[in-house]
Amino acid sequence: MAEYNSELDIKGEICPFTFVRSKLALEKINQGEILRIIVDYEPAIRNVPRSMEEQGHKVISINKINDTDYEIIVEKNGLKK
Amino acid sequence: MDFTEEQIKRYARHIILPEVGGEGQEKLLSSKVLLIGAGGLGAPCGLYLGAAGIGTLGIADFDTVDLSNLQRQIWHGNKDVGRYKVDSAKDSIERINPDVKVVTYKEKISSDNIRELIKDYDVVIDATDNFPTRYLINDACHFYGKPLVYGSIFRFDGQATVFLPDKGPCYRCLFPSPPPAGLVPSCQEAGVLGVLPGVIGTIQANEAIKIILGVGTTLNGRLLIYDALDMKFTEMKLRQDRTCPLCGENPTVVDLIEYEELCEFKA
Numbered sequence: 543m544a545e546y547n548s549e550l551d552i553k554g555e556i557c558p559f560t561f562v563r564s565k566l567a568l569e570k571i572n573q574g575e576i577l578r579i580i581v582d583y584e585p586a587i588r589n590v591p592r593s594m595e596e597q598g599h600k601v602i603s604i605n606k607i608n609d610t611d612y613e614i615i616v617e618k619n620g621l622k623k
Numbered sequence: 624m625d626f627t628e629e630q631i632k633r634y635a636r637h638i639i640l641p642e643v644g645g646e647g648q649e650k651l652l653s654s655k656v657l658l659i660g661a662g663g664l665g666a667p668c669g670l671y672l673g674a675a676g677i678g679t680l681g682i683a684d685f686d687t688v689d690l691s692n693l694q695r696q697i698w699h700g701n702k703d704v705g706r707y708k709v710d711s712a713k714d715s716i717e718r719i720n721p722d723v724k725v726v727t728y729k730e731k732i733s734s735d736n737i738r739e740l741i742k743d744y745d746v747v748i749d750a751t752d753n754f755p756t757r758y759l760i761n762d763a764c765h766f767y768g769k770p771l772v773y774g775s776i777f778r779f780d781g782q783a784t785v786f787l788p789d790k791g792p793c794y795r796c797l798f799p800s801p802p803p804a805g806l807v808p809s810c811q812e813a814g815v816l817g818v819l820p821g822v823i824g825t826i827q828a829n830e831a832i833k834i835i836l837g838v839g840t841t842l843n844g845r846l847l848i849y850d851a852l853d854m855k856f857t858e859m860k861l862r863q864d865r866t867c868p869l870c871g872e873n874p875t876v877v878d879l880i881e882y883e884e885l886c887e888f889k890a
Contacts, residue, residue: 558635558636558639559632559635561639562631562635562638562639563631565638565639565644565645566631566638566645569644569645569646593639596641597641598641
């Protein structure tokens with residue numbers, strides 16, 4: 543399991559608010575830190591990573607963690623080096 | 624700051640933008656914008672600024688709503704005829720966004736009160752319809768160092784630009800002094816296509832928001848000219864005039880001046 547600095551559980555949330563909340567959580571951590579985002583809205587595992595990368599954040603991994611939930615691991619500004 | 628659940632939803636489309644984000648939205652929510660004029664330009668401008676979550680929106684206008692205003696002043700309705708424009712405007716903004724603190728000013732702007740009026744604001748928007756007030760606003764923004772978003776309309780033609788303190792030209796670099804009375808068709812009696820102030824007023828809101836966010840390129844140093852009849856946008860480069868009576872090397876305008884109302888058909 544990936545190492546992370548903070549975690550955001552947004553199960554029950556749908557797009558675009560999955561990304562909105564993920565982005566707000568990223569704004570609160572430092573450059574280079576890792577955020578773990580937990581979603582249960584399946585399209586979010588494509589939409590959130592795509593938007594993250596467009597804005598310079600590095601998507602480290604996307605994993606199914608149980609029957610309903612997924613984790614998206616993101617490094618803040620990881621593509622802006 | 625932490626956004627409320629309502630704010631996260633309300634400002635989601637701003638927060639998504641890389642140029643805004645949560646940080647930019649916070650800047651908007653803590654900003655103070657003064658809108659001078661609650662008419663044709665002020666209505667669309669104020670509505671968009673309110674919707675965007677400008678924290679404090681000052682609105683100055685001494686006039687009341689007339690039925691003939693409603694063809695273009697879209698934040699007033701039939702029921703508002705006879706009310707102060709700023710009261711009607713305040714209701715419209717509060718209906719859209721309770722985050723905005725609306726401060727209304729019903730006094731006529733003069734050299735005596737303009738400093739007090741603008742001093743606490745980050746950005747001033749000129750949405751007026753007459754030359755004396757335009758010069759007064761321009762001069763006051765120069766003296767007190769306020770960014771000024773300028774807009775004007777006439778028939779089918781509109782103009783917009785941004786004047787920044789100590790950077791680029793001011794209104795007097797463009798037009799050193801008001802035109803003589805009678806030369807320019809009167810303000811309140813001149814016809815105007817109702818949509819035109821909608822276009823220019825929204826451009827003014829756009830520029831004010833960019834100034835607050837510190838993103839993009841403003842109209843500073845450029846006069847945007849819009850021809851609604853032939854649907855053309857053109858641009859004129861503006862340079863600071865070294866002989867400008869206000870911001871030039873040897874200024875002759877060193878204090879606020881109140882020009883006479885030039886309107887022949889003053890209502």
